Amino acid sequence: MRLAKLREQVLEANLDLVQRGLVLATFGNASGVARKEGLIVIKPSGVPYDRMRPKDLVVTDLQGQIVEGTLRPSSDLLTHAALYRAFPAVGGIAHTHSEYATAWAQARRPIPCFGTTHADYFHGAIPLTEVMTDDEVDGEYEANTGAVIIRACKGLDPMAIPAVLVANHGPFAWGADAREAAENAWMLEAAARMAYLTVAINADAKALGRMLHNRHFLRKHGAKAYYGQKKREK
């Protein structure tokens, strides 16, 4: 993908997060990766959304070293970079402080899969990271945030469960590209809100059975998908 197009797509994904009400103040950022070139395009830090232009985005390598751009990149850059290095299928990442997903992160609870809405997008509970140690926080904080996410996703297919909750912080979501990452951030928030209501109504609510979970996830994803007008290739 040409870098100019990636810049536009990443800008659009950032604006998408705002339009979908997932971003509080400037707490949010989306990025995309050009795998062939080994380049990340990410939102600049603390710039108002309504004045952001494709040229304001910052380009870095997969270590987070700036390659292009005069603005400071999002302070969460090194978290994004760590995820791109660990998850080769990921093409875009979105981080928000969307309120229900953040509340689950603050409550230090993974989000159980209570229904088919969740199952259609996430093939299992949304995992929760460990609480970071003082050493992790005091050291390379953003890189270490990436490390705890990678540990929390160990043994899971990141493309089947494309989101995580960082304890006492908030959600990260990802996808095949920045647009899909933003969409997954949005569906995560919806699943988080419904899960909140579910436990409020029934504190002992049970997660979906595995069979129903599979059925819904595979209705939309994979070789036998039969939802929508054509199969989604993943």
Place this chain on the structure above:
Amino acid sequence: MRLAKLREQVLEANLDLVQRGLVLATFGNASGVARKEGLIVIKPSGVPYDRMRPKDLVVTDLQGQIVEGTLRPSSDLLTHAALYRAFPAVGGIAHTHSEYATAWAQARRPIPCFGTTHADYFHGAIPLTEVMTDDEVDGEYEANTGAVIIRACKGLDPMAIPAVLVANHGPFAWGADAREAAENAWMLEAAARMAYLTVAINADAKALGRMLHNRHFLRKHGAKAYYGQKKREK
């Protein structure tokens, strides 16, 4: 009813669900039936609402066999078809993932009738289906969803309680036609939201007495109705 008109009405009902905030992403579908012709008109699967035209709707027979239309029908078609076969008075069906009704479905709780708002539209608690067995899920899933709904409504008049919660999935509502189905889906969500608040304020809240329930339902429905400017015929 001429099919062209039914297409328009079903399209309008689908858009109604969106305008009333009952549809998350493309999780929602409404259909209508032409009883004389034995034909169902239903929303296509996964088509964006703002581009949907009457001609995009799919026409099937009561077994769900496509009669007209080039697009794939809503993946829930066979659930709709099963309900039309089982409930002869039903003229329209609406399925949503509206957030409060879905939360009750995920919590696996029927919605008690806590007040006259609920009683004006639904003559009793909103029933909840059993959790589907692995065999039901793994088999003809959508048709079996219809079957568990029909079992959950056994002994109830579907026109007096025109909605149901499918466990771990979400609500289906229906009515004399697609417009009324959409309206009932909307009132179900309102009743679900108020019921949620009610149990949050008082976990031991009691359902309405039968006499008050009857009074309110019959103020609006049936031969002695005295609400509005003329009697509604049912």
Place this chain on the structure above:
Amino acid sequence: MRLAKLREQVLEANLDLVQRGLVLATFGNASGVARKEGLIVIKPSGVPYDRMRPKDLVVTDLQGQIVEGTLRPSSDLLTHAALYRAFPAVGGIAHTHSEYATAWAQARRPIPCFGTTHADYFHGAIPLTEVMTDDEVDGEYEANTGAVIIRACKGLDPMAIPAVLVANHGPFAWGADAREAAENAWMLEAAARMAYLTVAINADAKALGRMLHNRHFLRKHGAKAYYGQKKREK
């Protein structure tokens, strides 16, 4: 007050309830009274708000007998009439199914005065009626609704606590005129929403002390009021 002006004011109060989001579907009605003429002006039953004109309003005497108008009056007319007869200072009444106040009514809990927002408008907890008996429901239901409200307000100054919750139904609010009744219905909903959040955060939350309650109520009301640009006469 000339009847034409009262019609306009009552229509405006009805639209006010809608604009403030207090009315679900057509569940809401406001009325006003011309005390000298002994006439009530009330919303017609089940007419869409956007088509309602002053001439559509119904005029009755204080017994609820229609004096002017061809449309059927709100089905709650006899409740309004009973309140006008019992509370001579009341000039307007508003009934809604606003969601938080209705939830408290469904939970059968009076709304405690937890803070100064509530105290500025309501000089005490919002009372709750008894659950109506089957005989009351089966008899003159709407008139009996008035009767249980009057019992619930016994010993209270209706102008100092201008609202009530009807158990398993919803709120009625009133004031010096229809406009003020609609405003009180709105503030009641705000107090109900905050009270809901308060008990969710702390199930043992305590009501405001009497001294603080008096201070805030009397800052806005009565002879020594010092809020706003001029004293409100009551």
Place this chain on the structure above:
Amino acid sequence: MRLAKLREQVLEANLDLVQRGLVLATFGNASGVARKEGLIVIKPSGVPYDRMRPKDLVVTDLQGQIVEGTLRPSSDLLTHAALYRAFPAVGGIAHTHSEYATAWAQARRPIPCFGTTHADYFHGAIPLTEVMTDDEVDGEYEANTGAVIIRACKGLDPMAIPAVLVANHGPFAWGADAREAAENAWMLEAAARMAYLTVAINADAKALGRMLHNRHFLRKHGAKAYYGQKKREK
């Protein structure tokens, strides 16, 4: 700062509170101080926001004595004045009845710092005042409200935790100027809402560790800040 400019800034801050949905009816007021001149500019009491002009604002000295203006000042003026005298670094104050922060105040609970969203703006839990005694309420109520706030903030840096909850009343927030006070009132409400959800999901939720709290607060504030495009001077 010239007084004319301060009037404009204070008016803008007042409108900001409204646009951000923090003000219920006329329950809200913002002020600013010209330290050199020893003058406070504050909103008039009970004037509709859409008609408020810079010249309507009231100018007083630090004791709350009116220096300029014909309208009555906000009834909370003496609370503002007390805070300006006690906290020399404060340049602006905002008071609202925003619903989640008010609910915590009504529940008589300080707001724990559950996550980095909170930590980015407030370097610790949001303190709660004592319940005011009858003597305090019956005496110089508004000045005494200032006094209980000052007691609640004892030992804290008011610029590091720029907000407080007045028990059974609501929040006050402040900052370097009126604009920042309004922004802090907004972020307080966001933190209050997420904290509410957090305890609803997990009643035993734990506050953030001190190290993470420091890291996030100092990412945005102080000499080593690295968030945004340039360091904020405080």
